[in-house]
Amino acid sequence: MEDFKHHLLDRGFSSHTVESYLYAAKQLEDRVSVGFSNESLLAHKDWLASRYAVKTVNLRITAINSYLDFVGYDGIRLKSLHVQQKPYLDNVISQNDYELLRDSLKRDGDLFWHFVVRFLAGTGARVSELRQFTVESVFMGYLDLVSKGQKLRRIYIPASLQRDSAEWLKLLGKTTGYVFTSKGNAPMTARGLSLGLKRCAARYGINQDVVYPHSFRHRFAKNFIERNPDIAFLADLMGHESLETTRIYLRRTASEQRAAVDATIDW
Template sequence: MEDFKAHLFERGFSRHTVDSYLYAVRQLEDKVGNELSNEVLLAHKDWLASMFAAKTVNLRITAINCYLDFIRYDGIRLKSLRVQQKPYLDNVISQSDYETLRDSLKRDGNLFWYFVVRFLAGTGARISELRQFTVDSVDAGHLDLVSKGQKLRRIYIPMSLQRDAVEWLNHTGRTGGYVFTSKGETPMTARGISLGLKRCAARYGIDQDVVYPHSFRHRFAKNFIERNPDIAFLADLMGHESLETTRIYLRRTASEQRAAVDDTIDW
């Protein structure tokens, strides 16, 4: 297992992904032992499908197949479950709720969370990427990341957000280090950010189900595609490897579909 772990890091996988892959392989070993066979693998897939959501099952299958390749297993590779996408986006914060949250935080002088919200919605960053913004990256106007496969991705900070963030950091005497920290110089945990956003939502009477880090990433994509129809460019900005992943943002949210139906149908 240690050799597999080293192999994953050599391939450029993140710590989170490595931990996820190791968990999936250990789960396989706990269920079937060390005697691998095609029948055993298929039975394990059936067990996964009976216990977990399709998305989780597919993540475990990807990890297991990677392990089978690593050990040069001379047998099958598991096929992913087919996931039927919803014809709408669900639990995405609306533009009005985003603006209410943003403006309320600024009005109350809660600038830390004000900029958390603005960075998420203004850059499309994942929560793991938000944690990597530094004072230097704000000064530069972008954050460069190396993703899976050693691919370089640049997250741009819009000019208005960059200007406001530089002013805030200067005012607080921040000259270096990570932007969103808890105590000391360590970035706030993903859980800490998620819980903090929920508290902000509760304070201002906004539905907590739509206030979570990835919801603002959805909001970024929805707003971008409404103003710039270049879906290939949006896919690059968001770090999607497939355009099919990005196409979901061409769909309306459930509430937008509801409003369109109500506005259209009067018979």
């Protein structure tokens, strides 16, 4: 195991990853004490699957395969467990609840959180991206971001949202800097935004489980695909690398499935 540890360190693995790989390899050695065989490896995989979550099993399998490569075992390499996607979207805010939250915040003059909600649902931005909107980007109508792979992604601000938020910023006398700030000029933290949304949900009696930043990104995608079926365009708007990631928005939410069943089946 010491040699395997040095091998992993030489490959640049983090100490946490090395520790995880060593644990998986030692667990394998302890359970398959009479030497590896294809049958014993498959039996060990079955044992893992019976005791751990799929994600944990797949991490162990990756580590085991690395160990098998290191010791030069000439048999099989274990395949990861298939992670089956749910046939529905879970915990997505409904259009009715979104509108209730949006309109209630505006009615009560809580425009900061009103626009947080509208920007999340109207642009499909992740919370990390929401934090980067500036006054300048509002007046331009879009925010350009560069990913780690130097790929440009443009997040558009719809015309009505651009107009309304520009008027709000003018009333605040805000002419530059980040839009959603806490104290000072720094953007509000992701945690601060998440907790603030939960408080807003509680204020208006909306289920807090469906009110979190990414829920509004799901709402954006669901609404878009219902009005424009161009899934490739939606994938570009959301910054997805694969269309498979975007296809989930073709599915109904659990509550939508339930409503469809209730409306259809009366026998």
